[in-house]
Amino acid sequence: MKILNKKNILSILAILIVYAIVELLTHLGVIDSYIQLNLILIGINIILAVSLNLITGFTGQFSLGHAAFMSIGAYTSGIVTAKLGLPFIVGIIAAAVVASIAGIIIGIPTLRLRGDYLAIATLGFGEIVKIIAINNDYIGGAVGLNDIPQYTNWTWTYFLVVLTVFIIYNFIKSYHGRACIAIREDEIAAEAMGVNTTYYKILVFTIGAFFAGIAGALYANYFSFIKPDSFGFMKSVDILVIVVFGGLGSISGSIIGAIALSLISVFLQNIPELRMVIYAVILFLIMVYRPQGIMGNVELKLFNKKGGLNGYAGSK
Amino acid sequence: MDMLVVNNLYKSFGGVKAVSDINMTIDEGEIVGIIGPNGAGKTTFFNLLTGIYNPSSGDIVYKLKEEVSAKSFKPFKMTKYGVARTFQNIRLFKDMTVLENVLIGYHNNFKYGILSSIFHLSSYFKNEKKGNEEVTQLLKIFDLYDKKDTLSKNLPYGEQRKLEIARALASKPKLLLLDEPAAGMNANETKELTKLINWIRKEFDLTIILIEHDMSLVMDICEKLFVFDYGRLIAQGNPESIQKNPKVIKAYLGGE
Numbered sequence: 001m002k003i004l005n006k007k008n009i010l011s012i013l014a015i016l017i018v019y020a021i022v023e024l025l026t027h028l029g030v031i032d033s034y035i036q037l038n039l040i041l042i043g044i045n046i047i048l049a050v051s052l053n054l055i056t057g058f059t060g061q062f063s064l065g066h067a068a069f070m071s072i073g074a075y076t077s078g079i080v081t082a083k084l085g086l087p088f089i090v091g092i093i094a095a096a097v098v099a100s101i102a103g104i105i106i107g108i109p110t111l112r113l114r115g116d117y118l119a120i121a122t123l124g125f126g127e128i129v130k131i132i133a134i135n136n137d138y139i140g141g142a143v144g145l146n147d148i149p150q151y152t153n154w155t156w157t158y159f160l161v162v163l164t165v166f167i168i169y170n171f172i173k174s175y176h177g178r179a180c181i182a183i184r185e186d187e188i189a190a191e192a193m194g195v196n197t198t199y200y201k202i203l204v205f206t207i208g209a210f211f212a213g214i215a216g217a218l219y220a221n222y223f224s225f226i227k228p229d230s231f232g233f234m235k236s237v238d239i240l241v242i243v244v245f246g247g248l249g250s251i252s253g254s255i256i257g258a259i260a261l262s263l264i265s266v267f268l269q270n271i272p273e274l275r276m277v278i279y280a281v282i283l284f285l286i287m288v289y290r291p292q293g294i295m296g297n298v299e300l301k302l303f304n305k306k307g308g309l310n311g312y313a314g315s316k
Numbered sequence: 317m318d319m320l321v322v323n324n325l326y327k328s329f330g331g332v333k334a335v336s337d338i339n340m341t342i343d344e345g346e347i348v349g350i351i352g353p354n355g356a357g358k359t360t361f362f363n364l365l366t367g368i369y370n371p372s373s374g375d376i377v378y379k380l381k382e383e384v385s386a387k388s389f390k391p392f393k394m395t396k397y398g399v400a401r402t403f404q405n406i407r408l409f410k411d412m413t414v415l416e417n418v419l420i421g422y423h424n425n426f427k428y429g430i431l432s433s434i435f436h437l438s439s440y441f442k443n444e445k446k447g448n449e450e451v452t453q454l455l456k457i458f459d460l461y462d463k464k465d466t467l468s469k470n471l472p473y474g475e476q477r478k479l480e481i482a483r484a485l486a487s488k489p490k491l492l493l494l495d496e497p498a499a500g501m502n503a504n505e506t507k508e509l510t511k512l513i514n515w516i517r518k519e520f521d522l523t524i525i526l527i528e529h530d531m532s533l534v535m536d537i538c539e540k541l542f543v544f545d546y547g548r549l550i551a552q553g554n555p556e557s558i559q560k561n562p563k564v565i566k567a568y569l570g571g572e
Contacts (some may be wrong), residue, residue, distance in 0.1 A: 170434045175447070
């Protein structure tokens with residue numbers, strides 16, 4: 001099988017063209033620093049939503065602790081770049097690795113739990129991470145960590161988003177991904193068919209935490225300042241809202257959800273009094289009239305190269 | 317050649333002895349039926365055979381692809397040992413297509429790592445191609461190929477049962493455990509199922525154990541029957557002898 005077939009080349013071209021357009025507009029001054037800020041925030045949200053979708057949407061493990069992994073990544077990258085003075089790439093890799101190790105450590109005991117119990121356990125994990133950060137003076141305690149070098153830019157964000165989507169999309173389209181979806185559908189039957197459910201649950205927690213860690217690194221090195229409160233329960237809920245809004249089990253849904261919700265809150269900034277009310281009403285309406293989220297569990301054709309969840313199946 | 321040996325098997329939940337003192341031997345290629353009134357311990361026995369429960373005492377030994385005993389049973393390892401099962405209340409992956417359901421059954425026959433799945437290395441394509449071909453063949457045998465892209469929850473009941481059997485067969489088992497395969501089927505569907513079971517047994521060279529309440533099916537296809545009552549094995553033998561066995565009649569109809 002050729003890796004460089006026509007469709008893959010077209011996808012790569014499309015990815016580069018989007019990047020080039022934004023770069024060009026930035027140089028022309030059409031995209032000012034405010035728009036750039038929002039683009040980067042959208043990128044970070046996409047990484048968070050797609051990685052949480054792997055855990056919650058595809059594998060069906062309800063997690064309320066995603067912001068904690070982001071927090072671990074943010075602090076790791078903060079320490080590596082600000083305190084140790086190492087380059088950004090080291091910070092990103094360290095953030096991803098440390099967060100995924102945290103994913104394994106938290107995954108092994110909690111993934112025996114199901115449904116609501118898992119949600120509460122992950123919620124507790126999030127609070128523990130926050131409390132540890134508040135009480136640790138080395139990373140600034142409750143005041144937060146300052147003077148993190150501002151390395152994050154549009155280029156880093158964009159290509160890390162592409163990397164995240166690429167890896168998670170391909171993972172889902174393999175037999176490993178199908179096994180994860182089977183766990184969501186019926187854990188007992190999946191196990192009877194030979195799927196090692198514990199292994200896959202820990203695996204997706206690890207992969208999800210890995211990318212949440214990357215998102216944290218981008219966040220920390222963009223705002224130069226992080227504090228424990230930024231990664232609390234509400235941040236986890238925000239990410240979950242994007243995933244549910246876009247559609248559980250749809251990667252393109254998560255991307256659309258992240259973009260749409262960020263744009264909505266940007267436009268609503270002009271009417272600060274009503275902002276949260278309108279935001280809530282929009283979410284409410286979507287959930288009433290389209291409870292499966294914008295995309296349900298299907299992918300956009302653009303992403304769906306060969307139809308069906310299994311990329312290979314429709315090709316014959 | 318015996319391929320399943322059960323020795324003094326006990327399973328109790330608290331004070332309840334769900335299964336007690338079961339001894340049986342099943343030979344390769346047999347179709348065996350397990351019958352008994354409700355609550356007799358048939359499903360508990362199935363769950364012991366598939367590693368969902370561990371025995372309180374006693375042992376189960378399979379001699380299929382390798383010799384394994386109950387200590388090393390785990391539900392997800394059974395297909396590796398050559399044991400596949402279906403469920404009493406159909407457990408399909410409802411929001412997955414027919415094809416994907418059977419591909420999950422094929423899970424253990426895929427052999428490529430996480431990295432080749434992410435970067436689409438050649439082993440990914442080789443494995444997926446082979447898997448899809450084998451699964452497609454299976455779907456054609458089961459007359460489900462035309463519906464391969466249908467979500468399994470949208471299939472009619474009889475086809476859902478068929479799909480569940482196809483999914484189990486995709487794991488390439490040597491022993492197939494069917495938990496009430498005819499439940500909820502009418503007489504015609506049961507007749508067709510009887511044919512199907514007989515046919516797959518020859519075609520796939522299988523040993524089959526089934527739990528069933530539908531006596532017409534059981535008497536029709538089983539060569540040997542085991543009768544459970546109150547967790548004990550009260551009778552075993554061929555269908556004719558079981559029908560005349562006074563203990564069995566008493567278990568089903570009551571009496572002194």
